[in-house]
Amino acid sequence: MxxxxxxxxxxxxxxxxxxxxxxxxxxxxxxxxxxxxxxxxxxxxxxxxxxxxxxxxxxxxxxxxxxxxxxxxxxxxxxxxxxxxxxxxxxxxxxxxxxxxxxxxxxxxxxxxxxxxxxxxxxxxxxxxxxxxxxxxxxxxxxANVPDMPGVNDVPYLTNTGMMQLDVLPQHLVIVGGSYIGLEFAQMYRRFGAQVTVVEMGPRLIGREDPEVSDAVREILEAEGVAFRLNSECISFSPSEEGIRVHVSCREGEPAVVGSHVLLAVGRxxxxxxxxxxxxxxxxxxxxxxxxxxxxxxxxxxxxxxxxxxxxxxxxxxxxxxxxxxxxxxxxxxxxxxxxRLTAYALYTDPPLGRVGLTEAEVRSRGRPALVATRPMTRVGRAIEKGETQGFMKVLVDAETKQILGASILGVSGDEAIHGILDIMYAKAPYTVLQRTVPIHPTVSELIPTVLGELKPLD
Structure with missing residues (x-):
């Protein structure tokens, strides 16, 4: 029944x-x-x-x-x-x-x-x-996705779920996956005091982002002591007396990294x-x-x-x-x-990355005239006052329609400031509407009209 x-x-x-x-x-x-x-x-x-x-x-x-x-x-x-x-x-x-x-x-x-x-x-x-x-x-x-990598079932490993139950500080946390989830855990556990190594199969981090974003995020985390092994195309696992051996490279660098804990952050x-x-x-x-x-x-x-x-x-x-x-x-x-729906999301490293719309690579692939402007956070008063000047702001615009195509704000309050751009894009208003606003000082958002006033043709 x-x-x-x-x-x-x-x-x-x-x-x-x-x-x-x-x-x-x-x-x-x-x-x-x-x-x-x-x-x-x-x-x-x-x-x-x-x-x-x-x-x-x-x-x-x-x-x-x-x-x-x-x-x-x-x-x-x-x-x-x-x-x-x-x-x-x-x-x-x-x-x-x-x-x-x-x-x-x-x-x-x-x-x-x-x-x-x-x-x-x-x-x-x-x-x-x-x-x-x-x-x-x-x-x-x-x-969490657990790929069938050699030896993965022969060693203990963590996913984002297991990390929530961890109440000890790893001596050396090896993170497999250099994208959003992996990078957030990398920075937080480094700040807790663990040695951290990120292993990534690709040539750069967060591969869906433009290279300048990937490079800037890597520099920020490296400055805090996070180590990276990129181009790790031969990832495998085996037990070790010191913990877990992660084989990372077939070509260059030390062939393996030994960690006390391994986090798999390779997608969902x-x-x-x-x-x-x-x-x-x-x-x-x-x-x-x-x-x-x-x-x-x-x-x-x-x-x-x-x-x-x-x-x-x-x-x-x-x-x-x-x-x-x-x-x-x-x-x-x-x-x-x-x-x-517009594509919009954030990477919650510190400083955070706020993202909306197309990347520069995607804009170039459209084959239409476009404009671009960037400003380092070293020229943003709010960032200077807080002593957190890493990162930059970047906006891409269609040269003919004046519609904003995409933006990246990697910097203090980037996850909040991006919403001013997001709202204009949903309103389908030209970028000049946002350029002529009078934002509150001192904020990160107040520099967005200034950035829009510096647009130049995308080569």
Missing amino acids: SRAFDAIIVGAGQAGPSLAGRLTAAGWKVALVERKLFGGTCVNTGCMPTKTLVASAYAAHLARRAADYGVVLQGEVGIDMKAVKARQQTVVHNARGGVEKWLKGMDGLTVFEGHARLTSPTTVQVGDEVLEAPKIFLNVGGR KPNTDDLGLDAAGVTLDKRGYIQVDEALRTNVPSIWAMGDCNGRGAFTHTAYNDFEIIAANLLDDDPRKVTD
Whole structure:
């Protein structure tokens, strides 16, 4: 005997709970299934705990620099990793508990805890329960990718999930993967006091960024003592008396790095392999992501996919926007689509990188006349006052339409200042509108109009 609902939501990550709120407010009878931790990746093993650790690492870094600001501290700066972890876990538990309490108290919503499997386009089984609804929304997220590298199963390794449980300071943390997740952990653990080596297969870090961004980030982290091994095309693992041996190179440099701990930060994969999607006829791409159209509907008319599992965005903010798109189309007669969304994200090293739109390489590939302007953070008053002058600002503009195509702000408050540019791009206004604004002094944002006044043709 099945239990009937108007909608079933699988997963309590960023999109699922908000959609449950909208649907129940509209009078729908909704079931939500969560198999483990309410709040999804962001709350439990992603944004919130990692940024909490970043904050602890920044406090340690600033304390060590206290004398630069005329502040005198007695004794050396110490790190209590158990206290660091406890603070991080308190933030997580409070956030997760808030989501769970909200959902379980929501009128019109029935929460099921257990593993969901689709048995048809309109039915989901959770333990002994069979749930039925004409509409199913999948918000199942993703997890760390563990490639089948030689020896990886012969050694202990950590992913972003395991790092959240670490309450000791590694003597030497070897991070495999020189992209966003790996670099954030590299800087924070170096600031906690660990020796850190980043191993990257490619010729540079964060390969999707322009080379000048990659180079600047590398220089910032190297200045803090993080070591890098690039072009590591022969990565393998083996046990060692000193810990874990990571073979990194077949051509140059020391052939291996020995660490006390290894973190694998080599991408993510969707949680779609145990959902019974084949029984429902849902189509996946070759990487396991659920294929969706502009409205986030799968090839099965009764099923939608939101968040990391649909391959249309890998961020908390894009998952939430997925909810907004689905709700607008279903409830508001507002035809929104995923291609209306601009690419925007941040790298939370210190200083952070705020990014929106196209890179310079992507602008060049368009073959249209373009303008570009840059300004080092050494010429930004707010950065000078804070004593944090690493990085630069860069804006790219279409020379004919005057539309901003993309921007990078690597520097203090870059993750916040980028939003002024993001808003103008969504408004589809010419860059001259932003150039003529009068921002508040002293801020990082106040230099954006100045940068726009220095645009020159992109050679």
